[in-house]
Amino acid sequence: MVNAQTISIIFAGLSIGLAAIYYMMTLRNSQKAQQLQLETRQAQMFMQLYDRFNQKEHQRTWTETIWRMDWDDYQDWYHKYGPETNPDGWSSMQSVHTFFEGIGVLVNRGLIDIKMVDDMMSSNIIITWEKFRPLIYQIREEWNVPQMWEWVEYLYDEIRNIMVAEHPELMDTDMFASVLSMKGRG
Numbered sequence: 001m002v003n004a005q006t007i008s009i010i011f012a013g014l015s016i017g018l019a020a021i022y023y024m025m026t027l028r029n030s031q032k033a034q035q036l037q038l039e040t041r042q043a044q045m046f047m048q049l050y051d052r053f054n055q056k057e058h059q060r061t062w063t064e065t066i067w068r069m070d071w072d073d074y075q076d077w078y079h080k081y082g083p084e085t086n087p088d089g090w091s092s093m094q095s096v097h098t099f100f101e102g103i104g105v106l107v108n109r110g111l112i113d114i115k116m117v118d119d120m121m122s123s124n125i126i127i128t129w130e131k132f133r134p135l136i137y138q139i140r141e142e143w144n145v146p147q148m149w150e151w152v153e154y155l156y157d158e159i160r161n162i163m164v165a166e167h168p169e170l171m172d173t174d175m176f177a178s179v180l181s182m183k184g185r186g
Contacts (some may be wrong), residue, residue, distance in 0.1 A: 046112045049103060050120055058099065062124060065096045066131060074138040097132070097149050100125055104151025107158060114158050123158045129156035 031113055064095035069089065081089035103121070106112045117125070129152055140148050 026034050043114050043116070044108075046116050049106075049112075051124050053099065053121060053124075056097075057142065061092045061095050062128070066127060069093070071135070074135060077135055093132075096128060097152055100128060100155055101149055101151045104153075104155035108151065108154060114162065117155070118159050122162075125152070125155055125159055129153065 069077075069081060069092075071080055079085055081093065083090040103112070103117060103125075105112045107117060132149075133153075136149050140146050150163075
């Protein structure tokens with residue numbers, strides 16, 4: 001026969017079990033909400049950066065840097081666009097690279113998703129790095145600053161890794177050279 005004490009023990013056990021299940025469900029829902037909030041914040045931050053990226057002044061600076069800057073080698077570049085000889089040209093180049101540098105740091109630290117960057121900025125990043133890569137390597141060596149624009153290079157490498165996975169047929173392409181040849185400049 002079941003007595004009142006046994007019923008009380010069973011009821012207490014069931015109550016504890018139900019409370020534990022309720023706590024686990026609440027905790028799981030809370031974690032989902034926190035993850036969604038984090039993703040929303042990352043998207044908002046990225047869209048603020050994208051808004052700056054898409055502003056006419058930034059696009060003008062990028063366009064001038066990519067299409068108007070032309071040099072034969074490091075010495076020619078330094079004479080035409082170096083910080084001492086052409087502060088405006090140097091500032092334009094710095095503006096473009098430091099923007100992408102910041103994006104690279106944020107991606108590296110997991111604060112924005114590389115896939116969003118790839119989806120919305122990859123062409124500009126690839127074209128920029130491919131145009132300036134030989135020059136940047138030379139600047140790093142000449143000025144003894146091996147870390148100069150390292151996060152732009154990181155960002156470029158990460159985007160190229162995505163291309164390897166999703167578009168392997170494009171891997172032998174130098175996008176900057178391709179764009180120049182389409183425009184009749186290469």
